[in-house]
Structure formats: structure tokens, C-alpha cells
Amino acid sequence: MRNKLNEFLRYLQTEKGFSQGTIEAYQLDIEKGLFPFLHQRGKSEIKEVTKADIRAYLDYTATSRGNSSTTRARKLAAIKSFFNYLVENEELEVSPAVSIKSPRIPEKEPEYLTDEESIHLLTTIAQEARPQVRERDLAIVVLFLHTGFEGIRANKSGS
Structure with missing residues (x-):
């Protein structure tokens, strides 16, 4: 899985032109977040990952980690981008994240001057x-x- 992640990160930099900050955030979200969670669930191959695994990970980040909906939405964006890359490169037929909707992000109330x-x-x-x-x-x-x-x-x- 880590080899595919490294290929994906190079792709983000060279072909997509993502900023270094975004690439590092995606790397952390996947390498330090998703991968260890999948490992705990006995998943060692990309092809074994299911929609249920990704949903369980997002639920874990909300309940056990206390991540906000904004943080979970960013993590899901990284995960979706990674799996879409794998589909585009014919590593997977379908992304397990394709139909997962992003968490609803509450709108912030505007701040007014006194x-x-x-x-x-x-x-x-x-x-x-x-x-x-x-x-x-x-x-x-x-x-x-x-x-x-x-x-x-x-x-x-x-x-």
C-alpha cells in the first residue's frame, strides 16, 4: 500500500501541481490515519478495502478522535483522491469511496463589527x-x- 501511496503523492506533485502543504496533509491523512486503521482491521492489500472500511474509519475519526466535520471532509477528500488515482491507473476497478458523501459542514455565523x-x-x-x-x-x-x-x-x- 505504501508504494501506491508514494506513486500517488508524486502524481499530485508532478501532474496535478498540488502545493507541498496539501501533499503533506494527504500523506498524513492516509499514511498515519487510514493505513493503520485498515491494518487493525486485517486489511493489508488495497484491493481488500471496502466502502464499509472507509465509513468505519470516518466514524472512528469522529467518535474516538473527535475530528470535526471539516477535518473529516478533508480526510475523505484525500482518501477519495487516492482511490480515484488507483482506478485511473487500473489498480482497482471501482473506488470503495466513490459513493461516500462528505460530512455536512455547518456554516459559520458571520461575525459583525460592534x-x-x-x-x-x-x-x-x-x-x-x-x-x-x-x-x-x-x-x-x-x-x-x-x-x-x-x-x-x-x-x-x-x-
Whole structure:
């Protein structure tokens, strides 16, 4: 399994152009996470891995390791990418991870500036900005403070 992982990591670097950080994260997720878990389940060959094994691993990371849904989604992305690589290179006929859905990631509530922070921001612009751009900068910040950027998001999703 480790030979296939090394080939996969080289593929990510040379053909996919992944960043070194992403490659290292994928390596850790698979080599230090998935592989030891599979070994404990008596799986020593890639072809032995099933969808149930991968689901059990994700459940283990949630319950025993306390991984967040975001972390589990990243680990699943690494696993899916690895098994898809093996399918593309005819090591496997079908990826055991193909139909596993990513954990639902809760949306973060937006953080808003307090009234004091908003006033401080506007005061700083009024006092510190160059006269040539002061009115423009104030108008932009006031627009953002009143819309919470929602106007920009609405335009993006509407196009």
C-alpha cells in the first residue's frame, strides 16, 4: 500500500501541481490515519478495502478522535483522491469511496463589527485617509457596514 501511496503523492506533485502543504496533509491523512486503521482491521492489500472500511474509519475519526466535520471532509477528500488515482491507473476497478458523501459542514455565523468598532473604523478613515480618497473610502466602508457584503454575494449568486 505504501508504494501506491508514494506513486500517488508524486502524481499530485508532478501532474496535478498540488502545493507541498496539501501533499503533506494527504500523506498524513492516509499514511498515519487510514493505513493503520485498515491494518487493525486485517486489511493489508488495497484491493481488500471496502466502502464499509472507509465509513468505519470516518466514524472512528469522529467518535474516538473527535475530528470535526471539516477535518473529516478533508480526510475523505484525500482518501477519495487516492482511490480515484488507483482506478485511473487500473489498480482497482471501482473506488470503495466513490459513493461516500462528505460530512455536512455547518456554516459559520458571520461575525459583525460592534457599533464601537464601526465608529472607530469610520473615524480612522476620516482622520487618516488622504484627502483625495477620503470620501471614496468612507462611502465604500459605509456601504459594506450597511449591507454586510450581502449585496456583493447576491450579485455573485444571481449571475
